[in-house]
Amino acid sequence: MHENDAGKDTGNLSLQFKNNIIILRHMERQTTIKDIALALRLSTSTVSRALRDAADVSIETRKAVKALAEELDYQPNKLALSLLKNQTNTIGVIIPNLDYVLATMVKGIDEVALEAGYTVMVCQSDESFGREILNTKRLLDSLVDGFIVSVSSETMVYEHIKKIQTKKIPLVLFDRVINSINVPKISLDNVEGARLATQHLIDQGYKRIAILAGPENLGISNDRKTGFMQTLKQNKIALDKNHIIHCDFNQDYAYIAAKELLSMNKRPDAIFAISDRLAIGAMLAIKEAGLKMPKDFGLVGFNNEPITKLLTPAISSVEMFAFEIGKATAKMFLEMLHSDENMSDKEILIKPKLVIRESSRRLSE
Amino acid sequence: MHENDAGKDTGNLSLQFKNNIIILRHMERQTTIKDIALALRLSTSTVSRALRDAADVSIETRKAVKALAEELDYQPNKLALSLLKNQTNTIGVIIPNLDYVLATMVKGIDEVALEAGYTVMVCQSDESFGREILNTKRLLDSLVDGFIVSVSSETMVYEHIKKIQTKKIPLVLFDRVINSINVPKISLDNVEGARLATQHLIDQGYKRIAILAGPENLGISNDRKTGFMQTLKQNKIALDKNHIIHCDFNQDYAYIAAKELLSMNKRPDAIFAISDRLAIGAMLAIKEAGLKMPKDFGLVGFNNEPITKLLTPAISSVEMFAFEIGKATAKMFLEMLHSDENMSDKEILIKPKLVIRESSRRLSE
DNA sequence: TTGTAAGCGTTATCAT
DNA sequence: ATGATAACGCTTACAA
Numbered sequence: 001m002h003e004n005d006a007g008k009d010t011g012n013l014s015l016q017f018k019n020n021i022i023i024l025r026h027m028e029r030q031t032t033i034k035d036i037a038l039a040l041r042l043s044t045s046t047v048s049r050a051l052r053d054a055a056d057v058s059i060e061t062r063k064a065v066k067a068l069a070e071e072l073d074y075q076p077n078k079l080a081l082s083l084l085k086n087q088t089n090t091i092g093v094i095i096p097n098l099d100y101v102l103a104t105m106v107k108g109i110d111e112v113a114l115e116a117g118y119t120v121m122v123c124q125s126d127e128s129f130g131r132e133i134l135n136t137k138r139l140l141d142s143l144v145d146g147f148i149v150s151v152s153s154e155t156m157v158y159e160h161i162k163k164i165q166t167k168k169i170p171l172v173l174f175d176r177v178i179n180s181i182n183v184p185k186i187s188l189d190n191v192e193g194a195r196l197a198t199q200h201l202i203d204q205g206y207k208r209i210a211i212l213a214g215p216e217n218l219g220i221s222n223d224r225k226t227g228f229m230q231t232l233k234q235n236k237i238a239l240d241k242n243h244i245i246h247c248d249f250n251q252d253y254a255y256i257a258a259k260e261l262l263s264m265n266k267r268p269d270a271i272f273a274i275s276d277r278l279a280i281g282a283m284l285a286i287k288e289a290g291l292k293m294p295k296d297f298g299l300v301g302f303n304n305e306p307i308t309k310l311l312t313p314a315i316s317s318v319e320m321f322a323f324e325i326g327k328a329t330a331k332m333f334l335e336m337l338h339s340d341e342n343m344s345d346k347e348i349l350i351k352p353k354l355v356i357r358e359s360s361r362r363l364s365e
Numbered sequence: 366m367h368e369n370d371a372g373k374d375t376g377n378l379s380l381q382f383k384n385n386i387i388i389l390r391h392m393e394r395q396t397t398i399k400d401i402a403l404a405l406r407l408s409t410s411t412v413s414r415a416l417r418d419a420a421d422v423s424i425e426t427r428k429a430v431k432a433l434a435e436e437l438d439y440q441p442n443k444l445a446l447s448l449l450k451n452q453t454n455t456i457g458v459i460i461p462n463l464d465y466v467l468a469t470m471v472k473g474i475d476e477v478a479l480e481a482g483y484t485v486m487v488c489q490s491d492e493s494f495g496r497e498i499l500n501t502k503r504l505l506d507s508l509v510d511g512f513i514v515s516v517s518s519e520t521m522v523y524e525h526i527k528k529i530q531t532k533k534i535p536l537v538l539f540d541r542v543i544n545s546i547n548v549p550k551i552s553l554d555n556v557e558g559a560r561l562a563t564q565h566l567i568d569q570g571y572k573r574i575a576i577l578a579g580p581e582n583l584g585i586s587n588d589r590k591t592g593f594m595q596t597l598k599q600n601k602i603a604l605d606k607n608h609i610i611h612c613d614f615n616q617d618y619a620y621i622a623a624k625e626l627l628s629m630n631k632r633p634d635a636i637f638a639i640s641d642r643l644a645i646g647a648m649l650a651i652k653e654a655g656l657k658m659p660k661d662f663g664l665v666g667f668n669n670e671p672i673t674k675l676l677t678p679a680i681s682s683v684e685m686f687a688f689e690i691g692k693a694t695a696k697m698f699l700e701m702l703h704s705d706e707n708m709s710d711k712e713i714l715i716k717p718k719l720v721i722r723e724s725s726r727r728l729s730e
Numbered sequence: 731t732t733g734t735a736a737g738c739g740t741t742a743t744c745a746t
Numbered sequence: 747a748t749g750a751t752a753a754c755g756c757t758t759a760c761a762a
Contacts, residue, residue, distance in 0.1 A: 030739095032739055044740080044749090049747095061748085079447050079507045079739075079740095080507075080738075080739035081740060083442075083740080083754050084739085084740055084741060084742095085740090085741085088444070107491070111491075119500075119504070121487075123475075123484070123485070126472070140440065142395065167395070410732075410735095414757090442756070444754085448739070449755085
């Protein structure tokens with residue numbers, strides 16, 4: 001070793017002074033404020049201040065600190081900061097799946113959150129109640145500043161959601177909201193969406209309209225069913241109870257359900273499916289039965305997934321502006337986080353739009 | 366107030382002793398070990414030990430501690446633990462988008478991670494190099510135990526990825542891997558997938574096969590192109606350079622590109638599109654040109670998205686087993702995390718499978 | 731069996 | 747302008 005070397009081990013760095021030039025060798029650990037302080041013979045508080053451009057630090061000190069920080073690629077430890085400030089700058093997003101609609105919503109949430117300096121933790125429950133609870137529990141242990149939640153289709157008991165509320169942790173519900181819980185909510189006006197679809201089918205002259213609804217306990221499913229039933233009533237059309245079918249959000253089940261509908265005595269001449277997946281399942285059954293859309297049979301879906309316009313026939317569907325809902329949700333969440341006003345009664349309903357395509361357009365108008 | 370009440374404020378709890386019964390009132394903060402220690406007149410270390418069933422704690426103490434912890438709904442602060450152990454039990458997943466394939470892979474990653482007690486932070490770059498870098502930076506500040514990364518299509522410089530490596534933070538690349546970086550990689554055998562598709566088109570008698578490739582700098586795109594060219598060569602088919610078209614992963618661009626192909630003098634009679642989105646764009650152009658598939662024109666896509674089998678004609682596609690790739694990736698990652706063996710040369714190639722559908726099956730065989 | 735004290739990395743308060 | 751100290755919540759030697 002060179003005789004000029006004055007080896008000195010200061011934590012993370014092995015400093016060697018040589019003709020007034022400091023030679024640094026990085027070691028395993030991440031560089032910390034302590035390392036810089038030690039190397040520069042300053043206190044950690046001074047280093048901390050210098051790094052954050054506090055007023056009362058001499059220019060030379062600041063320069064020296066910043067230079068060394070740069071050189072050592074110092075990055076503040078977010079964990080330490082979070083522990084200290086009791087704030088993680090992270091949002092926990094709990095969703096049932098990552099299908100088109102929710103993935104799009106997550107994109108919206110992500111965009112707004114990123115902009116505001118927040119990181120998003122996406123946890124998907126895969127429509128499982130148990131996994132939803134597990135995810136909630138894990139994130140609850142001080143990992144997130146708040147929650148943005150859309151519940152699974154299995155979820156019928158809301159203790160885990162209420163717990164978030166009890167702990168006074170900011171919570172916003174979106175898409176699949178829970179009416180009985182008093183927090184801000186953002187969702188599509190599902191009743192209205194169903195109304196648009198149903199009225200459209202009536203206007204096109206379909207007489208016996210059936211609905212392919214989702215799981216019975218799910219709010220969005222019931223809202224869409226409500227919109228459907230209200231519209232029939234308004235048009236003085238009697239409702240055939242057999243024409244209401246509930247099934248999981250799954251193309252195969254929808255196919256079976258639609259086959260059942262088509263085999264009835266008084267079989268329907270149109271189906272309103274409350275999701276495009278269900279509509280596709282129905283479409284397969286309708287085609288298989290040799291019925292032509294829109295002449296013999298009408299079909300309208302929900303979500304307006306890109307696939308709907310590519311199918312033959314292209315399927316009419318209710319656009320739900322998933323990306324916008326995502327953005328609105330994140331904005332609402334951030335507002336809740338930063339205002340001390342009680343926002344628990346805020347509720348945003350996004351207006352849907354019906355996109356009419358071949359599967360249901362049989363009048364030229 | 367009752368005369369028996371002996372109000373005593375111990376941090377998070379307001380204890381009131383009344384006939385030897387302790388009445389607790391929860392306050393704003395989360396319960397901590399300190400609160401329990403204070404209430405039980407123990408030291409924090411004893412409480413800590415009791416909670417973790419350490420050997421040397423008296424049974425009564427343990428019982429009392431656990432009872433109170435239960436009552437106060439004590440949850441250990443993960444942040445504190447992470448800071449202490451320098452380990453977050455969180456995996457950072459950086460992906461370019463949340464389309465079908467990656468969403469499915471994330472599902473696979475998620476499933477394995479959850480099982481192993483890890484939480485996943487999904488950050489999507491939206492195919493933006495800038496956002497990819499930002500996401501990486503944010504997660505790097507001690508937030509995750511390691512990274513699982515698939516790069517954006519814009520990414521041509523890998524400093525941010527190399528930085529992860531330099532910091533000795535576990536890193537696994539998947540799907541869109543980078544050959545020049547020496548870490549474990551899991552991806553589809555894209556060359557082989559392209560070979561299957563191309564050979565199939567040749568076998569079906571198509572003579573002038575074009576390829577709709579992706580962005581030029583993207584590895585998966587080049588691998589698929591390589592497989593394509595190799596197969597032509599093996600079959601002694603001359604390659605028309607004009608029949609290689611690069612475009613972004615976007616249906617509209619593919620449509621335009623395909624129109625261009627179809628308007629050439631020596632126009633192709635089949636297209637191998639390296640993603641289903643591209644295939645769909647091509648399909649629209651092919652239909653528009655009045656060409657019938659598979660008779661006049663052959664089309665094969667890649668990814669085997671569910672939509673491919675629903676279209677008319679149903680599109681042949683290369684199945685890439687996204688869910689399995691996701692699971693394999695997470696497993697590899699966990700293995701890397703827990704073994705000290707150097708795994709940087711591990712590379713898993715998943716074997717693809719060609720699913721033949723109407724768009725390219727014109728021989729009955 | 732229990733308590734004390736140091737430490738994880740940072741900042742804030744109070745001295746100097 | 748800088749430093750010492752306590753604190754965030756937890757664990758772990760070490761001491762009693």
